[in-house]
Amino acid sequence: MFSRGGLVAAISLLVLPWTGHDLGFPTLYASAGFSLIALVSTMNLVPLLGPTFVERNLKGRDRLKRNQLEMCLISPLLFLFSAPESMGLICASIYALLLTLFIPFLFTDILRPQENPGALGSPLLSVAREQFPHQQLSVYLSALLCLLSATILGFLDDVFDIRWRYKLPIPLIASIPLLLVYHAEHGNTHIVLPKFIRNVFGHSVVDLGPLYYLYMSLLSTFCTNSINILAGINGIEASQALIIALSIALNDLLYLPLQFSLDFYGFTFGGVYRAGMALGSRELVERHLLSLYFMLPLIGVCIGFLRHNWYPARAFPGDTFCYFAGMAFAVVGIIGHFSKTLLLFFIPQIFNFLLSCPQLFGLVPCPRHRMPRLGPSNSPFIYPSTVDFEHPPRLHTRLILSFLSLLGFTRLTRHPKTKTILSATNLTLLNTVLVVRGPMSEERLTLECMALQVAGSMIAFGIRYGLAGIFYDGDRR
Amino acid sequence: MFSRGGLVAAISLLVLPWTGHDLGFPTLYASAGFSLIALVSTMNLVPLLGPTFVERNLKGRDRLKRNQLEMCLISPLLFLFSAPESMGLICASIYALLLTLFIPFLFTDILRPQENPGALGSPLLSVAREQFPHQQLSVYLSALLCLLSATILGFLDDVFDIRWRYKLPIPLIASIPLLLVYHAEHGNTHIVLPKFIRNVFGHSVVDLGPLYYLYMSLLSTFCTNSINILAGINGIEASQALIIALSIALNDLLYLPLQFSLDFYGFTFGGVYRAGMALGSRELVERHLLSLYFMLPLIGVCIGFLRHNWYPARAFPGDTFCYFAGMAFAVVGIIGHFSKTLLLFFIPQIFNFLLSCPQLFGLVPCPRHRMPRLGPSNSPFIYPSTVDFEHPPRLHTRLILSFLSLLGFTRLTRHPKTKTILSATNLTLLNTVLVVRGPMSEERLTLECMALQVAGSMIAFGIRYGLAGIFYDGDRR
Numbered sequence: 001m002f003s004r005g006g007l008v009a010a011i012s013l014l015v016l017p018w019t020g021h022d023l024g025f026p027t028l029y030a031s032a033g034f035s036l037i038a039l040v041s042t043m044n045l046v047p048l049l050g051p052t053f054v055e056r057n058l059k060g061r062d063r064l065k066r067n068q069l070e071m072c073l074i075s076p077l078l079f080l081f082s083a084p085e086s087m088g089l090i091c092a093s094i095y096a097l098l099l100t101l102f103i104p105f106l107f108t109d110i111l112r113p114q115e116n117p118g119a120l121g122s123p124l125l126s127v128a129r130e131q132f133p134h135q136q137l138s139v140y141l142s143a144l145l146c147l148l149s150a151t152i153l154g155f156l157d158d159v160f161d162i163r164w165r166y167k168l169p170i171p172l173i174a175s176i177p178l179l180l181v182y183h184a185e186h187g188n189t190h191i192v193l194p195k196f197i198r199n200v201f202g203h204s205v206v207d208l209g210p211l212y213y214l215y216m217s218l219l220s221t222f223c224t225n226s227i228n229i230l231a232g233i234n235g236i237e238a239s240q241a242l243i244i245a246l247s248i249a250l251n252d253l254l255y256l257p258l259q260f261s262l263d264f265y266g267f268t269f270g271g272v273y274r275a276g277m278a279l280g281s282r283e284l285v286e287r288h289l290l291s292l293y294f295m296l297p298l299i300g301v302c303i304g305f306l307r308h309n310w311y312p313a314r315a316f317p318g319d320t321f322c323y324f325a326g327m328a329f330a331v332v333g334i335i336g337h338f339s340k341t342l343l344l345f346f347i348p349q350i351f352n353f354l355l356s357c358p359q360l361f362g363l364v365p366c367p368r369h370r371m372p373r374l375g376p377s378n379s380p381f382i383y384p385s386t387v388d389f390e391h392p393p394r395l396h397t398r399l400i401l402s403f404l405s406l407l408g409f410t411r412l413t414r415h416p417k418t419k420t421i422l423s424a425t426n427l428t429l430l431n432t433v434l435v436v437r438g439p440m441s442e443e444r445l446t447l448e449c450m451a452l453q454v455a456g457s458m459i460a461f462g463i464r465y466g467l468a469g470i471f472y473d474g475d476r477r
Numbered sequence: 478m479f480s481r482g483g484l485v486a487a488i489s490l491l492v493l494p495w496t497g498h499d500l501g502f503p504t505l506y507a508s509a510g511f512s513l514i515a516l517v518s519t520m521n522l523v524p525l526l527g528p529t530f531v532e533r534n535l536k537g538r539d540r541l542k543r544n545q546l547e548m549c550l551i552s553p554l555l556f557l558f559s560a561p562e563s564m565g566l567i568c569a570s571i572y573a574l575l576l577t578l579f580i581p582f583l584f585t586d587i588l589r590p591q592e593n594p595g596a597l598g599s600p601l602l603s604v605a606r607e608q609f610p611h612q613q614l615s616v617y618l619s620a621l622l623c624l625l626s627a628t629i630l631g632f633l634d635d636v637f638d639i640r641w642r643y644k645l646p647i648p649l650i651a652s653i654p655l656l657l658v659y660h661a662e663h664g665n666t667h668i669v670l671p672k673f674i675r676n677v678f679g680h681s682v683v684d685l686g687p688l689y690y691l692y693m694s695l696l697s698t699f700c701t702n703s704i705n706i707l708a709g710i711n712g713i714e715a716s717q718a719l720i721i722a723l724s725i726a727l728n729d730l731l732y733l734p735l736q737f738s739l740d741f742y743g744f745t746f747g748g749v750y751r752a753g754m755a756l757g758s759r760e761l762v763e764r765h766l767l768s769l770y771f772m773l774p775l776i777g778v779c780i781g782f783l784r785h786n787w788y789p790a791r792a793f794p795g796d797t798f799c800y801f802a803g804m805a806f807a808v809v810g811i812i813g814h815f816s817k818t819l820l821l822f823f824i825p826q827i828f829n830f831l832l833s834c835p836q837l838f839g840l841v842p843c844p845r846h847r848m849p850r851l852g853p854s855n856s857p858f859i860y861p862s863t864v865d866f867e868h869p870p871r872l873h874t875r876l877i878l879s880f881l882s883l884l885g886f887t888r889l890t891r892h893p894k895t896k897t898i899l900s901a902t903n904l905t906l907l908n909t910v911l912v913v914r915g916p917m918s919e920e921r922l923t924l925e926c927m928a929l930q931v932a933g934s935m936i937a938f939g940i941r942y943g944l945a946g947i948f949y950d951g952d953r954r
Contacts, residue, residue, distance in 0.1 A: 052637055058636075089633075096626075100622070100626075100654050101653065101657075138615050141622060141654070145618060148622065148625040148629065149573075149625065150628065151629065159535075160529055160533055176574075176577050177577050177580070177618070178579065180578075180581055181580065183581065183616070405917055
């Protein structure tokens with residue numbers, strides 16, 4: 001029922017740009033239509049193709065469900081032994097296919113019949129109506145190539161279970177097409193310096209050259225892997241990707257000279273809204289439009305997938321999901337030239353990464369799985385998992401753990417007499433939330449993490465549009 | 478040893494275009510270098526990654542080897558139970574990665590220092606030296622997208638074993654990026670009419686419009702599946718792809734104004750060779766250059782893979798290989814605008830497809846495997862496999878089989894008294910060769926099929942450059 005309604009709405013959105021009505025940003029309507037299609041098709045294809053994945057041994061056991069009986073009580077439709085893994089492949093395929101089919105819509109404004117051009121008066125509104133630049137098409141195609149490469153590599157990771165040290169540079173390889181096209185197109189490698197540094201150097205803009213490429217490739221590695229390590233409970237990967245995508249889309253919308261007006265007792269509010277943020281720059285509008293075209297379908301895919309990945313999960317995302325979603329973020333950050341803003345939306349991931357560092361780099365022992373654990377058999381809650389020390393830990397481990405415990409990020413168990421550390425909760429955001437807020441149900445933990453992600457995005461907007469004025473003037477490239 | 482030498486040669490070829498020497502087609506040298514890298518890396522990576530594929534259950538048993546003991550006697554290094562399947566994935570990954578890394582070389586001529594431009598006098602030689610058009614970059618990227626899509630879909634087919642009716646349109650989906658970019662770029666949909674039809678219609682060129690797109694998408698389906706169904710013995714997929722790629726590359730070379738001269742007792746032969754084929758058209762030179770950039774690395778990959786896929790095979794290509802190789806041919810046929818010539822290089826595949834039709838469309842029963850079979854236990858030869866009729870076949874089956882038997886394409890076994898057909902050899906090119914030429918070793922059969930493919934290409938060249946003049950004048954678009 002919902003599917004059918006969604007598809008009808010989607011198709012009308014797709015047809016709209018070709019009707020010749022003046023819509024401001026006709027291609028954006030099409031993109032919204034594709035987003036709806038993404039939602040509906042992900043929602044329907046995941047359960048349809050799940051059994052095939054299980055058959056081919058692409059399946060995982062949910063470590064946070066007490067037993068299969070309990071699972072079957074929760075949801076009798078659940079597959080008998082385990083849920084399909086790597087379902088991110090379906091999400092990624094739908095996403096890539098829709099972005100491919102979107103290509104002709106990039107040219108809507110050239111192909112559709114022209115009626116009273118520029119009637120709305122705003123010079124910015126005509127941006128969307130002029131010819132879509134060929135350079136932009138190359139960038140779009142190379143972005144798509146990056147996403148496909150990330151999907152292939154993610155699925156290979158799922159099938160072949162690549163080791164960590166080989167895994168880390170994988171997004172680097174996947175980002176090559178974009179970097180090369182960026183270079184071939186003589187892309188911008190300048191950064192704008194903050195006001196006070198500007199006075200020291202005497203320049204307002206500095207060319208980073210090759211360092212800029214290093215930065216961009218590291219961005220893809222970071223976006224991909226940071227989503228991958230903040231995982232372990234139902235729905236966490238998809239929900240964080242959803243909130244980041246929504247934040248990016250909201251940020252993009254701020255740059256569009258959207259038309260909206262409100263008549264209120266004879267007073268008219270609105271008009272061309274927020275045109276100020278793009279500062280009249282056609283380039284900025286184009287970049288953020290392109291970013292929206294990538295984010296809207298991603299939002300659709302994430303919502304559609306969450307329908308099945310939400311507690312109790314009947315489908316797991318696998319590395320494929322983290323790879324393609326992370327790469328989508330890196331790609332829009334690069335082509336939209338807002339990588340610093342992008343990183344601000346990753347505050348919980350950055351926290352999780354920094355917190356994980358002692359375990360990732362071997363300063364504190366790292367067990368195979370660091371996700372929260374089940375409590376006593378009569379408890380419906382999950383508890384922070386711990387790393388146990390067979391031997392008393394070394395000095396540097398003790399120092400790090402004591403410091404983190406002081407901050408409240410981990411909980412230590414000490415010997416009652418000797419006070420040596422016997423165990424510590426694992427150093428991840430999920431365990432920290434459980435330490436701070438006490439044991440809770442798995443669903444609740446996902447919700448609290450989502451709240452953290454939203455809070456992070458709000459802080460990000462505060463920094464970007466509140467504090468940035470202190471460091472930068474209007475010249476934001 | 479060979480690997481090291483190959484890599485050194487490859488790197489020198491890659492550096493050459495940047496030295497500023499006048500090389501005619503500097504990018505072509507780089508492409509040759511990439512081809513060498515493709516060869517060396519395929520040769521080395523296939524055995525290195527094979528065991529991982531076997532571990533993940535991507536393996537196949539060779540039905541034409543009597544037993545594993547025999548296999549181990551032939552090659553003691555052989556994996557114990559079966560050889561890795563889907564190794565086309567490695568070939569495709571190397572190919573796609575190299576084509577991606579090739580992107581900056583497309584711009585060699587812009588980026589390298591310019592020295593005495595146009596010194597060689599020929600106006601055509603300067604084609605390669607001018608700016609590589611941005612439109613060409615979009616086309617290149619979309620071609621790469623098609624190849625990646627085909628690779629993903631091929632690997633999915635290997636992992637999930639997609640059924641035939643779903644499988645057939647898969648290359649259609651993979652070719653969407655190219656068709657859309659072709660459309661978005663307002664690509665040519667005209668065909669040139671043969672001379673005698675021209676007189677009837679009064680036009681020399683006809684616009685096919687949407688039909689042209691249908692034709693192009695069917696081309697990808699045909700190229701992909703026709704290689705996929707001419708399979709079954711060691712090395713057959715890779716060797717046919719190799720010969721087709723070589724034929725296309727040779728055809729491309731005919732259009733390049735290559736520089737070569739020969740001093741012979743004071744007389745100078747040569748000069749700018751075969752510039753006549755491009756008829757002075759810069760467009761034709763560019764198209765065939767682009768085609769070469771795709772074919773040269775494919776040749777390298779095929780040779781490198783044949784090293785392990787040749788009898789007795791230690792690696793199987795899987796559907797992935799057929800998908801990406803077939804798509805590579807379709808892609809160059811479309812972007813190079815020589816799809817008719819391309820189809821001429823597929824003569825053995827077309828024959829095999831037409832011969833298979835009665836079985837594919839259910840007119841003659843079709844067993845699961847139609848590849849040749851092993852002979853009696855003391856025979857080193859393989860024999861044509863047969864389809865047995867439990868009930869006397871129907872009239873249309875009898876008619877088709879009798880006709881094909883008359884042509885010598887199949888051999889029927891009849892009841893000695895009633896003369897009803899008891900069995901027929903399966904309708905494939907491989908079985909037909911065995912029927913015509915008698916039982917032979919598996920290696921020999923591969924060699925004979927390669928000879929057929931070469932003969933097919935020679936006929937193709939004959940038709941294209943000999944007979945075409947009867948139907949067309951110089952106006953070849």
